[in-house]
Amino acid sequence: MSQIAAIDGRPLGRRAQQTRRRLLDATYDLLQSHGIRDVRVVEVARQVGTSPATFYQYFRDVDEAVLVLADEAAADVEPIAHLLDEPWNGKGGLDAARALVDGYFRFWDDHRAVMRVRNLAADEGDDRFRDVRNRTLGQVTDRIARSVADNQRAGRVSPDITPYSAAAAMVSMLERMASYHFDLEPRGVTRADLVETTARILHHTVTGRKP
């Protein structure tokens, strides 16, 4: 993955690594304040106190910088995904579902601007972004699919459901809710309600149980 090297392949010394990191951070900042379409290489450079030409030493374009940020973000999903490693039996199951939903919301709160670009680019067919998305979401999707399959074998989940499809549906729900809960909240729903309800839907879809 993001092997630390300049665009021409040369490995980076200490100074260069610092510059690259500052460029990444500036990209992140500008992404949050302006939308992706208004992030200018010139301004990223300006913010770092360097010149555009420097930017192009490390990244082919703005997207490539965002790709690195998306790749870094993927790591933050790991602890969330591990909430699915234990079966969701009994009372603890619903708690785990709540923690997962809440964790997912937090993850998006931290990486919202980057995730948006990742999803846009992936949806528009950019394979680099598809890969990083698959790698990120896969951590959750695969585990949900496995749990659904387990519960299906135990007769709790309908055999007419496809485990992987259900997992994709749940991740879709999570992603979109996490992405847009702050558009809902001003309209009279609290975050707590959103988390609780989403967690219950998730819990039931995965386990087939009523808590």
Added chain:
Amino acid sequence: MSQIAAIDGRPLGRRAQQTRRRLLDATYDLLQSHGIRDVRVVEVARQVGTSPATFYQYFRDVDEAVLVLADEAAADVEPIAHLLDEPWNGKGGLDAARALVDGYFRFWDDHRAVMRVRNLAADEGDDRFRDVRNRTLGQVTDRIARSVADNQRAGRVSPDITPYSAAAAMVSMLERMASYHFDLEPRGVTRADLVETTARILHHTVTGRKP
């Protein structure tokens, strides 16, 4: 809504309306082939065989043209939303859910590129796009919320669920699944599976029944 007028407010004659329509269609086409970030006003104009200055007579920028397209697309959701007007009892309920999911997928297949921009812009805080999204999704969300509330009163849906949150979760699931099913299909899930599974999750969340 999209009152047909030029940027300076003057109403449009026949020729002007044609030009505007051709510009909208060209915008739609370019949106599909290139991503939003590569849609150049120059090229929209070129495709219509006119000059950039003409484009700016009708739209302040590319976004505004896409906004009109998103507004037009909203109408196509109406028949889908009406599938929620009858309560989802018995066997017909699951069929209605299937039709809704399938309809939603088709809707996205027709308007994918426009919907992507709508969601991006809305997520990035653009109020015009938020409005059109709320107007579009609201048709479905409000009806789902009402159904959930009905079934909740009848004791089939847990009182710990907030109807509006559940509706938002279901619409989120639908949107994202519709938006990215074609990224899943190459990975070994058929569209039929996705529709069936999504429909069952939707059906259960709305009605609280096992079909």
Added chain:
DNA sequence: CCGGGAATCTCACGACCCGTCAGATTATTC
């Protein structure tokens, strides 16, 4: 502590798109 080679940064440039006029072209009216 200093010179020299490697690493890193920047200046300056041609190409292109943006958005806006004033003026040219086309349609409509009488």
Added chain:
DNA sequence: GAATAATCTGACGGGTCGTGAGATTCCCGG
């Protein structure tokens, strides 16, 4: 078919893009 209104466009200043050649900074051996 002439006058008037509606519509379109040429041309321009201002900005970003991405690049290569050259300037600057770093760092090591002596």
